[in-house]
Amino acid sequence: MPTAPDPRPPSPERRLPGGPVLQDSLTEALSVAFFEELASTGYARLSLEAVAKRAGAGKAAIYRRWPSKLEMTIALVTRFAVDTPEAVDSGTLRGDVLAFLTQTAAALRHPLPSRIIPDLLAESTRNPELAQALSTAVRDTRRAKATRLLDRAVERGELPADTDRELALDLLAGPLYWRLAVVRTPTAPDYLDRLTDKLLAAFTA
The missing domain is CATH 1.10.10.60 (Homeodomain-like)
Known part of the structure; x- marks a missing residue:
């Protein structure tokens, strides 16, 4: 924000x-x-x-x-989504995934996004214009940036060319969002490392 x-x-x-x-x-x-x-x-x-x-x-x-209010919300949320940093290129898939999770966790733990994101997602179920804006500005933008993380791994030979990117993107975002934004359960210091290892195992299974 x-x-x-x-x-x-x-x-x-x-x-x-x-x-x-x-x-x-x-x-x-x-x-x-x-x-x-x-x-x-x-x-x-x-x-x-x-x-x-x-x-x-x-x-x-x-x-x-x-x-x-709707136009202000769409404009500012879109600006925030576009301004989010590109996925880090660490040189390895594990490093990239860990960096992505670290960035995402920092955003979800921030006092503003942690309250705003769930509220806007709930509101979007009642407001089609807001729902479309969130899909275009937030979901599509973030997924496009995360896709480049997967593409780099394919280019390095760390993932097969036929990797199911849609499923991989769901796995990248889903568990962490559920833990931090939905159930809001505290995490151990090594949580992101352990989650990274599980995601890598799922990607290469």
């Missing part, structure tokens, strides 16, 4: 074509406030007035950037 605005001088203003000048520093402050409010109240109860108040801005500042 976006981090809090830093203390450096604000970025230069920018003007949208045919539109008003938008301050990048205010846009970032609104983005941070949105995710904090979303984590605090959930999508259903989130109000743009509360987001603006948290950011120290007027509601009009939001509407100059995003026309509705």
